[in-house]
Amino acid sequence: MVVKKRVTLKDVATVAGVSKMTASRALRGASDVSKSNVDKVRQAAKDIGYIGNHLALSLSSQRSNLIGVIVPSVANIVFAEVLAGIAEAIENSGMQPVFGVTDYDATKEYDAVRNMLSWNPAGLIVTGLDQPEDTRRLLLNADIPIVQIMDTDGDPVDVCVGFSHVRAGEAMAEALLATGRKRFGYVGCGLVQDTRANKRLGGFKRALAKRKLGVIGIETSEEHSTLAAGRRLTAQVLKKIPELDCIYYSNDDLAAGGAFHCISEGIAVPEQLMLAGFNGLDLVKSLPVRIATSLTSRRDIGIEAVNVILRRQREGSDTKNRCFDHPPHIDLGL
Amino acid sequence: MVVKKRVTLKDVATVAGVSKMTASRALRGASDVSKSNVDKVRQAAKDIGYIGNHLALSLSSQRSNLIGVIVPSVANIVFAEVLAGIAEAIENSGMQPVFGVTDYDATKEYDAVRNMLSWNPAGLIVTGLDQPEDTRRLLLNADIPIVQIMDTDGDPVDVCVGFSHVRAGEAMAEALLATGRKRFGYVGCGLVQDTRANKRLGGFKRALAKRKLGVIGIETSEEHSTLAAGRRLTAQVLKKIPELDCIYYSNDDLAAGGAFHCISEGIAVPEQLMLAGFNGLDLVKSLPVRIATSLTSRRDIGIEAVNVILRRQREGSDTKNRCFDHPPHIDLGL
DNA sequence: GTTGGTATCGATACCGGTATCGGTATCGAC
DNA sequence: GTCGATACCGATACCGGTATCGATACCAAC
CATH class of the missing domain: 3.40.50.2300 (Response regulator)
Incomplete structure (x- = not known):
């Protein structure tokens, strides 16, 4: 046996004893091809293991x-x-x-x-x-x-x-305000480029500003969002501003990390400190403490x-x- | 302006005043093309927004x-x-x-x-x-x-x-046995097709069998693995066999769900009940309780x-x- | 027998690139 | 001035399919 070459439509056609064109037609729509030829071609294709070539198909038909x-x-x-x-x-x-x-x-x-x-x-x-x-x-x-x-x-x-991430941030702020929270912190791993998290923070702040409130403690980091980062940044922000009664996170991973910190430190969530994430991950729903989140329909x-x-x-x-x-x-x- | 047609190499060549072939060469390796032509072609390509066509490239060069x-x-x-x-x-x-x-x-x-x-x-x-x-x-x-x-x-x-998933299961069993655990349960969302989880369970059982032990409580479900499922199945298996001192899960998601159940129920982990998952997810590392896992290098x-x-x-x-x-x-x- | 319609098929020209090979220009060496 | 080597360039033939159009066969109708 010689070099194994790719099986092409032409091979199928040869085996089936028809032209390339007929084989092509038989393998797809199969209009304008006699029943017997369709069968012959199909059989031949199966016999020699024809796979087809999408490159040629897409190039030729001008659509992929x-x-x-x-x-x-x-x-x-x-x-x-x-x-x-x-x-x-x-x-x-x-x-x-x-x-x-x-x-x-x-x-x-x-x-x-x-x-x-x-x-x-x-x-x-x-x-x-x-x-x-x-x-x-x-x-x-x-x-x-x-x-x-x-x-x-x-x-x-x-x-x-x-x-709208702006509206999402606003909505969360309003919902949290409605629970009576007043001293807000923010924790984010917003790579500077994370424009969407920044939009949310913008909306969040704006909604607070309407009530003459603001984010009084903020802790961010350039790393990727992880549970561990959430845990660490939460510890940091609480150390600086212990009187926070609510922390908004740039996403659920960080918020869940924050929850783990609170569990370890015996901080009552949400009674003493309310946590709010973003995304509505499976993770949050199963957490042993209840935290707020925005459920997005990814x-x-x-x-x-x-x-x-x-x-x-x-x-x-x-x-x-x-x-x-x-x-x-x-x-x-x- | 008429119908916007795709810019092809030929267009580039025309604009640059060279042949298609020269344009092609200029845009890639650029050997065998004069410096001045390379510049002309590059400029032309940029001017008219040439993108290229990988379909043609791959088809023609027989490699993608x-x-x-x-x-x-x-x-x-x-x-x-x-x-x-x-x-x-x-x-x-x-x-x-x-x-x-x-x-x-x-x-x-x-x-x-x-x-x-x-x-x-x-x-x-x-x-x-x-x-x-x-x-x-x-x-x-x-x-x-x-x-x-x-x-x-x-x-x-x-x-x-x-x-080897078989060895991974064995290794976990041996490690758990070494801590003195004796009454093992298993929780899995092994779709029947999850051959890899089944291999792990097989290895796990085999290692237990060497010590004349076995899995005395098992709870599985056809659904996908989620934290919620882990929580539920853990509750179920513990209800049936409360004396378990260790549960092996088909993966970390389920194990973490089990951990959440234990936290909620006040079961001491790992003192009273040891949990072992699989994969070594970020999630597990940040959990408020310590559970065992196999760290895989995905x-x-x-x-x-x-x-x-x-x-x-x-x-x-x-x-x-x-x-x-x-x-x-x-x-x-x- | 001629005509027209329908079903079926194949030859040919592409799609947009690259490989290959042959042709020209230029230049240094003799 | 001739020659060979080198640099550069373009014509042509593909890659493996599909679109298009014309050819052929067959049958019914006139």
Whole structure:
């Protein structure tokens, strides 16, 4: 046996005793092909283990079944769940997701978008609305549906699916104020680039300001959000400002870390100190103490993003410049 | 302005006043092209916003820069971290990962592998060693590096990167036995298909059997592993067999759920009841009680898997049929 | 027998790049 | 002035499919 070469459509055609074209037709729609030839081709394809070549298919037909997805991180469960939603919605659509990771780095994001576009995807899903100018231009020039997810505070290139982080921050502040809390702290691992967490903090502060209140203790760090960081930063902020009666975290991981700190230190949560995270992770729901959080519908956002693209494919551009809002739902955990 | 058409290499060449071929050369290696032409072409490409077309590139050059990755789930943080490792290792290699999700379903896995192969990837990373016959044949016939990850208990198609789950289960049993525990329970959300968890349980039981011991309480469920499920199943198993002094869980999520149950019920962990999970998640390290776990190096496994493929690309098939072992490290949390 | 419609098939031209090879220009050496 | 080597460039043939259009066969209708 010689070198194992890839089985091509031509091989199938030869075995089946028909032309390449007939084999091609037989393997897909199968209109305009006699029943007997369809069978022959199908059988031949199976016999010699024909797989097909999407590269050639997409190049030739000028459309691909790829949907590009660009997220800042996959290790973050929040984006992992968005991806899960995307994978779920894409199922059975004949499409295939391709993921790119930016690591919260604008340069990598630009590269990822560019790279993605070079695959002629049917659509592109990118995270956030605040791409730098050059990346935005790339997206604008791409002649495919672009869905920006997880944020609606801004001007979408095409369509956005998510919610307003500003409003989410405001809403949480209002809910916490309604419980009578007055001395607020903030703990965040907001990489400076985490514009969405910053938007939430902005909304949070604004809502407090309306009641002539403010964030009186703040502790942040450049590292990634982890439970351990949450634990440590909570200890720090409480050491500086022990009289806090409520801490808002940039996300649930940090808040849960804070909860662990409180459990260890015997601080009564939420009686003595109320904790509020963001995302509504499974983790928070199962915690031995009750903390507040904003439940975001990551999965739904992923699903909707895909659906926007699929609809666009079928029906043409109906929903240009629209925003799909999936506002978070506050759970005070009380 | 008419219909916006995709900018092709030919357009670049025209603008730069050279042939397609020269433009092609100028934009990549740039050997055999005069400096002045390289500049002209580069400038032209930038001016008209040339992006390139990977489909054509890969089809024409008969090699792609894709690395296919097939995992059962992305919502599971363990695989998310593997993906993160993969993304990290792939960075700057010029390669691009494409992910497929199987949802622990063999049929979907077959489809995913097939689909992936049709993109002519440079390599394929799949999860586990226990693919059904037809999928395995697909992998065997593919003339690219195939890396099976997360498991080494079996016969790899090509290369495997992971660890023995049987030994991992044994090791945990031995470590727990060494602390003097005698009445073992097991809690698992082993979908029947979760062969790896079953391998661990098998190893665990075998090690106990050597000491004439066994698992005297077992509680499983078909659902996905969640903290809530861990909490519930722990309550159930303890209700039936209250005298357990140690529970082995199929993973950390369940074990952490068990920990939450114990905290709520005032059960002293680990004094009264020892809990042992699997994976060594961040979650476990930050828990307010100490539980045992096996630290698996997900990220490293992802990185190594990619490196196997990258090495193969450069050096040819040196490591045919090899196994890369990344054994977990037991942390009793004491 | 001729005509027209339908079903079926194949030849050919692409899609947008790269590999390959041959052709020209330039230059130093003899 | 001729020659060979080197640098540079473009024509052409692919890669593996699909779109398109024309060819052929067959059958019913006139």
